[in-house]
Structure formats: structure tokens, C-alpha cells
Amino acid sequence: MGSRSARPPAPEVEPAGDRPDVILVVDDDEDIARFVEFNLRLHGFEVLHAGDGQEALDMIEQHRPDLAVVDLMMPRIDGLELTRRLRANPITSALPVIMLTAKGMTVDKVHGLSAGADDYLVKPFDTAELVARVSSTLRRNKEFREVSPLTGLPGNSRIRREISDRVRSGVDYAVGYIDIDRFKSVNDRYGFVRGDEFISALARSLHRAVVAIGLPPAFLGHVGGDDFVIVCAPEQIRPLTSRSVVDFEKSADTLYDPTDRERGFVELKDRRGNIRRAALVTLSIGVSLSDARKRFTDPLDAIAVASEMKTVAKSQPGSYVAVDRRRADGV
Incomplete structure (x- = not known):
């Protein structure tokens, strides 16, 4: 099968190992966001906060975080839609996402994973589980989802x-x-x-x-x-x-x-x-x-x-x- 063109023939990125991993927390609940941020910072992570999916998209474009912790229910762009948009963009398609849900229902977990989330946490969660999930997801991402720094696509x-x-x-x-x-x-x-x-x-x-x-x-x-x-x-x-x-x-x-x-x-x-x-x-x-x-x-x-x-x-x-x-x- 050939597909010929109509064209006639002719006559510095900072290494990830030099800085702490950057975690973006996306949640419109200020109390939850502060709790997550405080505990992640205690364990050596750098943390950014966005109040909804639209703000998160803007921050991701500017800061290129290593992982996003995303609440399911948010105004404007919710967690599911945000995750779908991240997966649809070649620059962010490999960004690991942990979905937060307050319901704990199987259908919410399925929807989150189907949208492209790497893992999920059910509210309320304790500090140890939060840090463990973030650390293990980052490790898996580094080991198995290496990406091109130019295109963000898997290698x-x-x-x-x-x-x-x-x-x-x-x-x-x-x-x-x-x-x-x-x-x-x-x-x-x-x-x-x-x-x-x-x-x-x-x-x-x-x-x-x-x-x-x-x-x-x-x-x-x-x-x-x-x-x-x-x-x-x-x-x-x-x-x-x-x-x-x-x-x-x-x-x-x-x-x-x-x-x-x-x-x-x-x-x-x-x-x-x-x-x-x-x-x-x-x-x-x-x-x-x-x-x-x-x-x-x-x-x-x-x-x-x-x-x-x-x-x-x-x-x-x-x-x-x-x-x-x-x-x-x-x-």
C-alpha cells in the first residue's frame, strides 16, 4: 500500500534525579488538599495544588509534575474528564494519576481506572496508605513507563x-x-x-x-x-x-x-x-x-x-x- 505526497522531489531539561518528585494535588476541598500536601511534604515530595481540573491543566503545562493526585468530584472539569484529557494529549499521556473518591463504590473505581487512572484511594485514607500509593505508582512509572522528554510518549x-x-x-x-x-x-x-x-x-x-x-x-x-x-x-x-x-x-x-x-x-x-x-x-x-x-x-x-x-x-x-x-x- 502506498500513499504518495503531492510534494515534488527536490531539484536544557533538568534531570529528574536532581530534584524531588513533584506531586500535583487536584481537589476543591481545601482541608483535604492541605492534609495531602502536608503529609507528602513530610516525606520529601514537592507539592502543587489546583482547585479543579481546568486549573490543573494550566499548572501541568507550566510545571510538568511527576504525578497527579486527582479528586473524582470537582467543579468545571471533574477528575474523570481531567484524566481523559491527560491521556489524550501526547505530552501528558504517561503522567501517572491516582484518583480520589469519597464513595468507595466499585463503579467509581472502575470509571476512574477506565478513564486512565493508574491507582485509586478511597476517602478517608491514612497517611501511610497515601505515601505508599504515591511512592509505588511513581516507582512503577519510572520502571515501566519511560517516556521521551520531548514528546511525552512512551519508549x-x-x-x-x-x-x-x-x-x-x-x-x-x-x-x-x-x-x-x-x-x-x-x-x-x-x-x-x-x-x-x-x-x-x-x-x-x-x-x-x-x-x-x-x-x-x-x-x-x-x-x-x-x-x-x-x-x-x-x-x-x-x-x-x-x-x-x-x-x-x-x-x-x-x-x-x-x-x-x-x-x-x-x-x-x-x-x-x-x-x-x-x-x-x-x-x-x-x-x-x-x-x-x-x-x-x-x-x-x-x-x-x-x-x-x-x-x-x-x-x-x-x-x-x-x-x-x-x-x-x-x-
Whole structure:
């Protein structure tokens, strides 16, 4: 399957270990918030407080906390909606969330976990349980949900676990391996800061495509650099990649200087001082399918085939999606 672009061919972040973990407490009850804050500070955490979900979103954007303790019932944006929004944003999708509920009913726990909460606490709770839940959730997050500091997306270990989960469930799945063509030309022309903007733009485009295709939920991970991985149902791969290509190329155009954008290429000097042209960036996407034709049981095999197909895609002009159609016998 190919998806060609209309583009013609060309003629410092502070280390987490250097500071205490930052906990955001989101609760409109001042007494509860002060109780939680006091006890967390006693155990060495730095604590921020937001009175509702809207204020929390603003604070998260500014301060990037390590974990959020979120009350279920709040005005404006409640805990469930806040958690859903955090999970829907690639920058905050991996932020661990502990949900607080005063009811203790099973349905509230289920709703909280379904929205994406990592754990829950039932009010009233004691200090030891609060600190234990926060500490264990942070530890799990650091061990199992490592994320890219640039995009906030989960990395290699989480990607492998996602594929392993699908293998165990027995469902058909597709793995898409994506990178930016001629990304080096962006770094060489504009520098690494602008290059990071292209990577962030791709993360946002992929995320918007994932949201748009709906259920079953697709998974998005960031391998590193300009390499991303999508894991989804086989029938989702075509609409997902098509949307991503169109969205990303539109976003990338805005990141070029006007002169380069209008002429459709950038000029670069090689080591000998010669001028060469590099076309505007496009996407190469390789796809492996685990279905009746070929069943992958090892996540690394699925990723390796997707990477192989990405190489095939790079041999084609413009943005291109190459899907492995071979059967298990190699035919």
C-alpha cells in the first residue's frame, strides 16, 4: 500500500534525579488538599495544588509534575474528564494519576481506572496508605513507563509490552514504524531546536490521527529521534497513516522559513562548500501485520519487519506507506 505526497522531489531539561518528585494535588476541598500536601511534604515530595481540573491543566503545562493526585468530584472539569484529557494529549499521556473518591463504590473505581487512572484511594485514607500509593505508582512509572522528554510518549520497553499484550490476547494487530525523510536536512539548515519542533509536530499529527480513528484504541510510542511506532488493529492502519501524512506535511510547512517553503527545498553546503538541495520533509512508514497470513509472537520480530518495510518506503518518492503482505512461508 502506498500513499504518495503531492510534494515534488527536490531539484536544557533538568534531570529528574536532581530534584524531588513533584506531586500535583487536584481537589476543591481545601482541608483535604492541605492534609495531602502536608503529609507528602513530610516525606520529601514537592507539592502543587489546583482547585479543579481546568486549573490543573494550566499548572501541568507550566510545571510538568511527576504525578497527579486527582479528586473524582470537582467543579468545571471533574477528575474523570481531567484524566481523559491527560491521556489524550501526547505530552501528558504517561503522567501517572491516582484518583480520589469519597464513595468507595466499585463503579467509581472502575470509571476512574477506565478513564486512565493508574491507582485509586478511597476517602478517608491514612497517611501511610497515601505515601505508599504515591511512592509505588511513581516507582512503577519510572520502571515501566519511560517516556521521551520531548514528546511525552512512551519508549521502547512500553512499546514491546504493548505488542506483547496483543500477542497474549490473540487479536490481529498492525505495527507501523514511522520516520521523517530528510530530517537531517532540517537540523543542518536550522539547527537542533527547530529539528525538535518537527519531531513534536509529528507526535501531534500522529496523536490526532489516533484520536480520530476511535476504537479500538491505537497505541503510539516514540522510539527516539524522529522514529515513532504505532500499534493498532489492521483495518485502522490505512486511515491512520493517511491522516498522519496529510496532517504532518501541513504542520511541517509552517516550520520552514517562508523562502524555503515557497520554493519547495532547502539549500545546504557540503564539506567542500558545494551547494546541494534537499526537498521538504515527508514521511516513510513501514507496516507489519500479525494476522492469519503471518502471526508474530515476538514483539521484536513485528518491529523488525515494520522497520524493513520502512526501508522499502524510503525508496519511493514523497510520503509512502509500505505494508508487508508476505505470508508466514515468505511468499
